[in-house]
Amino acid sequence: MANELTPRATDYSQWYNDLILKGGLADYSAVRGCMVIKPYGYTLWENMKDVLDKMFKDTGHVNAYFKDVLDKMFKETGHVNAYFPLFVPKSFLEKEEGHAEGFAKECAVVTHYRLKTDPNNKGKLMVDPEAKLEEELIVRPTSEAIIWNAYKDWIQSYRDLPLLINQWANVVRWEMRTRLFLRTAEFLWQEGHTAHATSEEAIAEAEKMLHVYADFVENYMALPVIKGVKTPNERFAGALETYCIEALMQDGKALQAGTSHFLGQNFAKAFEVKYLTKENKQEYVWATSWGVSTRLIGALVMAHSDDQGLVLPPRIAPLQVVIVPIYKGPEQKALVDEKVSGIMADLKAAGISVKYDDSDNTRPGWKFAEYEMKGVPVRIAIGPKDIENGVVEVARRDEKTKSSVPAEGLSEHVKNLLEEIQQNLYNKARAFRDASITTVDSWDAFKSVLNEKGGFLSAHWDGTPETEEKIKEETKATIRCIPLNNTAEEGVCVYSGKPSKQRVLFALAY
Amino acid sequence: MANELTPRATDYSQWYNDLILKGGLADYSAVRGCMVIKPYGYTLWENMKDVLDKMFKDTGHVNAYFKDVLDKMFKETGHVNAYFPLFVPKSFLEKEEGHAEGFAKECAVVTHYRLKTDPNNKGKLMVDPEAKLEEELIVRPTSEAIIWNAYKDWIQSYRDLPLLINQWANVVRWEMRTRLFLRTAEFLWQEGHTAHATSEEAIAEAEKMLHVYADFVENYMALPVIKGVKTPNERFAGALETYCIEALMQDGKALQAGTSHFLGQNFAKAFEVKYLTKENKQEYVWATSWGVSTRLIGALVMAHSDDQGLVLPPRIAPLQVVIVPIYKGPEQKALVDEKVSGIMADLKAAGISVKYDDSDNTRPGWKFAEYEMKGVPVRIAIGPKDIENGVVEVARRDEKTKSSVPAEGLSEHVKNLLEEIQQNLYNKARAFRDASITTVDSWDAFKSVLNEKGGFLSAHWDGTPETEEKIKEETKATIRCIPLNNTAEEGVCVYSGKPSKQRVLFALAY
Numbered sequence A, B: 001m002a003n004e005l006t007p008r009a010t011d012y013s014q015w016y017n018d019l020i021l022k023g024g025l026a027d028y029s030a031v032r033g034c035m036v037i038k039p040y041g042y043t044l045w046e047n048m049k050d051v052l053d054k055m056f057k058d059t060g061h062v063n064a065y066f067k068d069v070l071d072k073m074f075k076e077t078g079h080v081n082a083y084f085p086l087f088v089p090k091s092f093l094e095k096e097e098g099h100a101e102g103f104a105k106e107c108a109v110v111t112h113y114r115l116k117t118d119p120n121n122k123g124k125l126m127v128d129p130e131a132k133l134e135e136e137l138i139v140r141p142t143s144e145a146i147i148w149n150a151y152k153d154w155i156q157s158y159r160d161l162p163l164l165i166n167q168w169a170n171v172v173r174w175e176m177r178t179r180l181f182l183r184t185a186e187f188l189w190q191e192g193h194t195a196h197a198t199s200e201e202a203i204a205e206a207e208k209m210l211h212v213y214a215d216f217v218e219n220y221m222a223l224p225v226i227k228g229v230k231t232p233n234e235r236f237a238g239a240l241e242t243y244c245i246e247a248l249m250q251d252g253k254a255l256q257a258g259t260s261h262f263l264g265q266n267f268a269k270a271f272e273v274k275y276l277t278k279e280n281k282q283e284y285v286w287a288t289s290w291g292v293s294t295r296l297i298g299a300l301v302m303a304h305s306d307d308q309g310l311v312l313p314p315r316i317a318p319l320q321v322v323i324v325p326i327y328k329g330p331e332q333k334a335l336v337d338e339k340v341s342g343i344m345a346d347l348k349a350a351g352i353s354v355k356y357d358d359s360d361n362t363r364p365g366w367k368f369a370e371y372e373m374k375g376v377p378v379r380i381a382i383g384p385k386d387i388e389n390g391v392v393e394v395a396r397r398d399e400k401t402k403s404s405v406p407a408e409g410l411s412e413h414v415k416n417l418l419e420e421i422q423q424n425l426y427n428k429a430r431a432f433r434d435a436s437i438t439t440v441d442s443w444d445a446f447k448s449v450l451n452e453k454g455g456f457l458s459a460h461w462d463g464t465p466e467t468e469e470k471i472k473e474e475t476k477a478t479i480r481c482i483p484l485n486n487t488a489e490e491g492v493c494v495y496s497g498k499p500s501k502q503r504v505l506f507a508l509a510y
Helices: A012-022 A039-057 A066-074 A090-094 A097-106 A144-154 A199-219 A266-270 A295-304 A329-349 A364-374 A384-389 A410-435 A443-452 A465-475 B012-022 B039-057 B066-074 B097-106 B144-154 B199-219 B266-270 B295-304 B329-349 B364-374 B384-389 B410-435 B443-452 B465-475
Strands: A026-028 A035-037 A087-089 A109-112 A115-117 A125-127 A132-139 A163-172 A186-196 A226-229 A241-248 A254-264 A274-276 A282-284 A286-293 A321-325 A354-356 A378-382 A391-396 A401-406 A437-439 A456-460 A478-483 A503-507 B026-028 B035-037 B087-089 B109-112 B115-117 B125-127 B132-139 B163-172 B186-196 B226-229 B241-248 B254-264 B274-276 B282-284 B286-293 B321-325 B354-356 B378-382 B391-396 B401-406 B437-439 B456-460 B478-483 B503-507
Touching: A012 A026, A012 A295, A026 B144, A035 A039, A039 A163, A039 A186, A039 A199, A039 A295, A087 A090, A087 A144, A090 A097, A090 A132, A090 A144, A090 B125, A097 A266, A097 B115, A115 B097, A144 A163, A144 A186, A144 A266, A144 B026, A163 B163, A186 A199, A199 A226, A199 A241, A199 A254, A199 A286, A241 A295, A241 A410, A241 A478, A241 A503, A254 A266, A254 A295, A266 A286, A286 A295, A295 A410, A321 A329, A321 A364, A329 A354, A329 A378, A329 A384, A329 A410, A364 A378, A378 A384, A378 A410, A384 A391, A391 A410, A401 A410, A410 A437, A443 A456, A443 A465, A465 A478, B012 B026, B012 B295, B035 B039, B039 B163, B039 B186, B039 B199, B039 B295, B087 B144, B097 B266, B144 B163, B144 B186, B144 B266, B186 B199, B199 B226, B199 B241, B199 B254, B199 B286, B241 B295, B241 B410, B241 B478, B241 B503, B254 B266, B254 B295, B266 B286, B286 B295, B295 B410, B321 B329, B321 B364, B329 B354, B329 B378, B329 B384, B329 B410, B364 B378, B378 B384, B378 B410, B384 B391, B391 B410, B401 B410, B410 B437, B443 B456, B443 B465, B465 B478
Parallel strands: A321 A354, A321 A378, A437 A456, B321 B354, B321 B378, B437 B456
Antiparallel strands: A026 A035, A087 A132, A109 A132, A109 B109, A115 A125, A163 A186, A186 A286, A226 A241, A226 A478, A241 A254, A254 A286, A274 A282, A378 A391, A391 A401, A456 A503, A478 A503, B026 B035, B087 B132, B109 B132, B115 B125, B163 B186, B186 B286, B226 B241, B226 B478, B241 B254, B254 B286, B274 B282, B378 B391, B391 B401, B456 B503, B478 B503
């Protein structure tokens, strides 16, 4: 099998692409910048969706049963899902100036609603010039405009607030340089859009959702994050504050894993969304929006995987355990089959997803490599000698170690092992991340650490967009975030030498 | 509350629109022909998705646990989900001629990828003429073209077949006349696309999925359907055979609730998808596609609801039971609260979704009307006198009857009642449907039954597209289907008087 990956040390970027393709997560498509998400990759997204959906609907209580979630929904606490149109009329985009500037430059524009057969070109179609739209439609790059136009009708009084709605959808941003999962012209995401009576409540909501994201990324994706706020330069177009979680990839580059925005009254004013207060006054409402996307799958791959293939955290892996039989001839096979059927039943009863790969057109060695490539966390091999000795061979994908384990009590062992792998992945990523935060106090140190070690640079910055811009021009490094609850510390800007009140985190980023 | 619906008898069409809006299922949007699916309506769609997804993944075993589903997925039986691009290059649409003709006339065309600020119009945006795409992109009206282009790379040998993939997605068809849920420019659906080694296998797949749809619509939506095939005129663009399920609405019009297509080798040939057989020969593969959409929500509403509001089948209702307290003063309230908390726990333990509406800003009568409008199948009212007598008042939405029921064993009672309501809705719809199939043997009878009674007309047809077309022109009636396993019966065409071998079903349709 042609499963060779380019080693990370040779070309990290090529390794990533190889892995996405050979791991069967996605494929290039004929449409520029778009990709096909293959079933294995889509299952990862479904698993993420499942967990996040429950977290949104029932904030904090991840394992709530569906019916409970609905109960909450009807109590009008929690977030509920809805679906808004794909198309944004051009005039809607114009209404919030910053928003328009941010998104107009990279959007897909629908101008016509019909094709016709080309009279000069047999079998070909052409745009029908008579089917031109009066107003162009933009394929949503994000849905603030279309959603706030609907909220105008939905919000009348304080009784209608807070309005907490989430949407799972596809969006399109016409990126010039694209990359599987990390940056594609079309991507899948969720976008929460909430409306509140007060500024404080909206800020609390934006912060709450940031914590939900951090919880998900750390505890399910096994990826430590730094919570912070963006500088004004890096804010979402139309936001007063952008909260973010920043993760670190194995090549020392940062990756923004999720954002939550406090939008102030910008969209309420643009779309005239007012509510009647308890005191009978008309006030503009306060807004937030927040989102994570299929980009998280790219982050997951980049954070944990190795030169043999994917390494997936058990809590969101599409498959947790694979069992491979080792045998010669049908008699031994029957013996193994019987043993495995008991093991399968035990594992399933313990809530573990497991596959028995007894296909006979490939050899065990081939299967081992295949499941390593797919990142299945635990592999069990079992043959007649193992059965005689009352053991099985258990291999863990994260450490690539094997051990002989008693067949008795195996499901308990595997359950604990999956948990251990989950923790181990997190701890490794955490240790790497922590070791990759370097305090720098001079411009020379900044440049040399950035080029030689990478990771996050904790440095003083004078707080001006000009300095931020110059640092970016000279080094490509951006301010990833100002950490939440940052320590106040007097110092001088690493670039300009001007006074600074705190350190911020710089990095090269995806 | 302004919850008055236009009665069905006055204006069925207006009743439907009122109900969609006042029941909180959807809202009009500012984008022509598109709608906003509100949380209550979206939950219905999520419930449908949930059930169908499991049926697709594990055909026939609806209640399979998620992990089992995944296990099946890895055994490469069952259907798996994936995601393909939103955009179809124009040249792809051209490749299958019939397909192109069917969809080119009603599609959204992306011609540009950027807006810019309009120099002559402060604050306005305009399409940037320099950002014209070399090849126009069509927003997918269906995904055969984009998916078969991907399958070309995925299918090499008989080992890759069958390929059974499903996609949940939004699609756009630029319909001239639109209607909430039933026909919108953008809608949500699932589309299955499968590839097979033989014609027989593909036909069996198309038929299997038709049965899955019928199973879902009858057993979850409580809506009886007739399974059949379409006439060549009414086939999906690009199909050799279109299977369909047809349902009947309360006004006597038919509604196509789902279709499954045998596509032959049309797409395999258009996209050059061949496989190596066991005998080492190159052959084109055989295809199917099948889909149901948010239109099902429209069917659900039209089939069961009444002049008081929605009537929802318990198996997919977002909320199954609502409890309303009847009390005067805080002491009585505390008494009721305590009793209700026990009832809630019991109902939830029985897997029933339940809400306690103890909001104090509306009166019980208002709440009763509200939950009738929302179609909650069972309402429980409880006050101090009920508690004294050890009973509660149980009202069922379908029959609008109330009865006093012992509080002891209530959850068992409610569980049975929900099942009874589910069956009752099906039986009522079934009786109505059966009474609405009329055998007609003359053109006069055809016209008078169609105009006065409506429903399905079982009539002889000479089998020609010309006659079909003329009947449509004169009466607007179409052939809904030729029922599966239709009885052979010699006769003469109701319109042309020419010989006919079987009766087919005509109706006016949505």
